[in-house]
Amino acid sequence: MRKHIVIMGMTILLWGLPLMGHAATFTDRSGHEIEIRSPFKRIISLYAAHTENLFALGLDEEIIGVTPYEVWPPEALKKPVFNYRKAPEKIIGARPDLVLIRPMIARAYPSFTEKLKQAGITVVSVQPVGIDDMYQYWRTLGILTGKEEEAEKMIFRFKKAIRTIRILSHTIPATRRKRVYFEAIHKKMKTFTPASMQLFTLTMAGGINIANDATSVRKSNIASYGKERILSLSDEIDVYLAQKGKMNRISPDLIRQEPGFQKIKAIKNGQLFIIDEHLVSRPTPRLIRGAVDIGHCLYPDIYTREIWQGIKRIMDNSRLSVAQSAYHKIYQE
Structure with missing residues (x-):
């Protein structure tokens, strides 16, 4: 057959x-x-x-x-x-x-x-x-x-963890929701498309993507935006988030020292955060860790260590093989 x-x-x-x-x-x-x-x-x-x-x-x-x-x-x-x-x-x-x-x-x-x-x-x-x-x-x-x-x-454990995170994010009043610019490539001033995994983790955690009008580059998850448009939103960006990795080799100082960026509300208020590229760009269960890390940057009073302990228990499985046990060590950090 x-x-x-x-x-x-x-x-x-x-x-x-x-x-x-x-x-x-x-x-x-x-x-x-x-x-x-x-x-x-x-x-x-x-x-x-x-x-x-x-x-x-x-x-x-x-x-x-x-x-x-x-x-x-x-x-x-x-x-x-x-x-x-x-x-x-x-x-x-x-x-x-x-x-x-x-x-x-x-x-x-x-x-x-x-x-x-x-x-x-x-x-x-x-x-x-x-x-x-x-x-x-x-x-x-x-x-x-x-x-x-x-x-x-x-899949079941991943979806259950998503539901838990979304329940948390739904407790955040609209007046407290953080408007976020999520940097993909600093040199080219690019962000992510709304359907990207990076913005999935951001919105799951309760953040608002301020560059929702960004347009895709070559049908990828990377989107053009440009410095002029970023600076036009200076007074509205509550949090400046940037992924760091092979695609975007940056540091907080490099972003702070970008000409004109000192005017951005998030930069002035110390709300600049760097996220490991591997936690938000790869289609793996570690996207949950990426969402929680972002949540902690945006709402540290909500995404606490105790909350993470509960979410990692959802992701863990008592009947793991040796290989899986090693894989899940990240949830014990």
Whole structure:
């Protein structure tokens, strides 16, 4: 029996698909048909978010390689490193049965992925484009690895944590709601699109995106805004938030010293905060940590340590594997 599922932008439900003796096929984000006869057991992940999520699903020994850009969990840093920018022979020599990539890699390095396929390796391109897609993306990883039940549990815990955070944010009166400018790239004065994961975490925590009229750049989650428009809102920006990481290598001093920024209300009042890029940009369960961190910046009297302890208990699971236990150490910081 052969089952077929087409993923159109990662929006088709994939959960509940039995693999017991049946082949299943689906179309990945790059338009390639993928056949699954049994769970993949030797996986190389070439996108750090894939790696985080695979560990969150309870995988460890099955992950035989990762990218040079891993930051979490600690176990990922101990895995052999592979790079899609280099010749594929090293990957082929590791004998993976599955290589996970994202559409950008498929577009930019077509000969690389083609050589992997010619070597008999299944290459799957997946990446969500929003929060709803993220749930289907987690389910896809579950199906590929035989961890469908774990994927559903991960989604359930994530949604439960979201509900808890939203209940908290609903207690904040409209008169106390903070208007926030969320910086994506300082040098280019760019912010995020309203549908981005970064603004999902901000609004979940009770913040108001003051740059809601920003326009997307090349259909990405990055949006153009410009210094002139930022400064035109100087008196209205209660909090200036900036992500920091590979995309935006900044510091509080760099932002404060930007000509004209001394006029911004948030800068004058000491309401400038830096958020770890990895907590708000990657489609992983750690988005919950990002939302709580933002909440603490905006409303420290509401998003207290005690509140975080309660939320982390929701995200924790008493029946975790060794790999998952390591992954969840972040909730004990």
